[in-house]
Amino acid sequence: MACMGIRTLLLWVIQTISTKCSIAGRQCGQLYTLGIITTFGIVVFVSTRDRQLAAGQAALQLLHLSSNVHAGVVAPFDCWHASQAKPVLAHEVEGVGRPFMVSLADLGAPQRPNRNFDRVAKGKKLQKAAVATMVQRVLEHRLRLPSESRAAVEWVVDVGANVGMATFAAAAMGFGVVAVEPVLENMQRLCDGLYFNRAHPQMVKLFHAALSDMPHANLTLHKVLGRLDNSAVSAESAVAAFPSNKVEAVTVPCTTVDLLVHEAAVVMLKVDVQGHEYRVLRGATQLLARPAPHAPYLVYEEDQRLLRVNNSSSREILHLLQGLGYKYCRKEGMDRHCWKDKFPAR
Numbered sequence: 001m002a003c004m005g006i007r008t009l010l011l012w013v014i015q016t017i018s019t020k021c022s023i024a025g026r027q028c029g030q031l032y033t034l035g036i037i038t039t040f041g042i043v044v045f046v047s048t049r050d051r052q053l054a055a056g057q058a059a060l061q062l063l064h065l066s067s068n069v070h071a072g073v074v075a076p077f078d079c080w081h082a083s084q085a086k087p088v089l090a091h092e093v094e095g096v097g098r099p100f101m102v103s104l105a106d107l108g109a110p111q112r113p114n115r116n117f118d119r120v121a122k123g124k125k126l127q128k129a130a131v132a133t134m135v136q137r138v139l140e141h142r143l144r145l146p147s148e149s150r151a152a153v154e155w156v157v158d159v160g161a162n163v164g165m166a167t168f169a170a171a172a173m174g175f176g177v178v179a180v181e182p183v184l185e186n187m188q189r190l191c192d193g194l195y196f197n198r199a200h201p202q203m204v205k206l207f208h209a210a211l212s213d214m215p216h217a218n219l220t221l222h223k224v225l226g227r228l229d230n231s232a233v234s235a236e237s238a239v240a241a242f243p244s245n246k247v248e249a250v251t252v253p254c255t256t257v258d259l260l261v262h263e264a265a266v267v268m269l270k271v272d273v274q275g276h277e278y279r280v281l282r283g284a285t286q287l288l289a290r291p292a293p294h295a296p297y298l299v300y301e302e303d304q305r306l307l308r309v310n311n312s313s314s315r316e317i318l319h320l321l322q323g324l325g326y327k328y329c330r331k332e333g334m335d336r337h338c339w340k341d342k343f344p345a346r
């Protein structure tokens with residue numbers, strides 16, 4: 001009951017403001033007000049709901065895992081001392097088995113606001129759940145395994161986490177997540193996700209970094225201004241992805257998947273790094289070489305164009321994976337899914 005009241009009030013406030021604020025015009029300072037009010041509404045809305053985001057269960061297992069994922073040369077990101085992103089537009093994601101929240105980094109331009117912005121104003125949920133659906137579908141298989149064949153805490157490694165569609169989809173199912181993201185603006189949204197999903201920072205570990213095959217280096221990436229969901233290792237890849245946008249260089253610390261996860265029980269590795277996939281996987285060879293029942297289910301983006309710009313190819317990647325024992329690979333949209341014989345992929 002309480003949430004219905006708050007929701008109605010929130011919608012009324014949003015509608016009143018949006019009629020006053022012409023999106024095509026210049027008085028969109030109010031968009032900020034709208035953002036802040038929306039945030040407040042969402043916080044209240046969420047806190048009145050009886051959500052069971054496995055965090056409670058997970059907290060019981062924390063004692064077992066503190067040394068499982070170690071920082072190596074890259075320190076975990078400190079959300080508590082990072083500046084707060086604003087305005088915040090966060091909401092539940094639509095159409096997934098285990099619901100969770102994400103906070104969007106790209107609100108769009110005043111002339112062309114993010115589509116999801118409209119949806120939230122109308123009381124609808126966020127779209128673009130394809131990644132989340134895929135992650136939850138893969139992880140459902142783990143949950144069905146007998147508990148004696150599962151580790152106390154099983155980890156998902158999300159390389160190129162963006163705002164956390166995959167990260168919080170996995171966290172909502174009780175998996176530990178190591179999320180790596182080089183763009184600071186996205187990092188702040190991942191921090192929002194931690195709070196909104198009540199995820200325990202020991203279970204969702206955030207790293208503001210890039211991964212590659214270099215254990216200890218700095219890497220310069222190119223982020224596409226106005227498209228914070230995308231950043232690429234080479235300026236060419238950044239421009240190849242979004243030709244009309246300006247590109248800005250950012251330098252972040254860089255390490256390897258292997259150094260980051262060490263001996264943790266990793267059940268899924270997701271890599272979406274705009275053409276840099278090969279180098280990331282080369283930095284994960286110890287993890288990927290684990291024998292079948294312990295090797296992670298692998299999902300990586302296979303965009304031929306981005307790979308080519310970066311002087312790489314899907315054949316080169318598949319060759320590497322075959323050498324490491326990944327016998328089965330299947331193309332799904334822009335992604336390639338690979339597993340060894342023991343993982344029930346379907």
Ligand SMILES: *[C@@H]1O[C@H](CO)[C@@H](O)[C@H](O)[C@H]1NC(C)=O
Nearest residue numbers: 216217218219251252253254
């Ligand atoms: C990365 O850059 C930082 C800051 O410029 C510097 O202190 C550090 O030594 C660099 N690390 C490496 C491995 O080059």
Ligand SMILES: *[C@@H]1O[C@H](CO)[C@@H](O)[C@H](O)[C@H]1NC(C)=O
Nearest residue numbers: 234308309310311312313316
């Ligand atoms: C691209 O790869 C080819 C063959 O692997 C190599 O000969 C060439 O030097 C590479 N080019 C660049 C710019 O790295």
Ligand SMILES: CC(=O)N[C@H]1CO[C@H](CO)[C@@H](O)[C@@H]1O
Nearest residue numbers: 233234276278279310311312
């Ligand atoms: C596999 C491959 O050739 N990767 C390249 C991607 O782009 C970076 C930077 O431009 C190169 O250093 C890599 O060798």
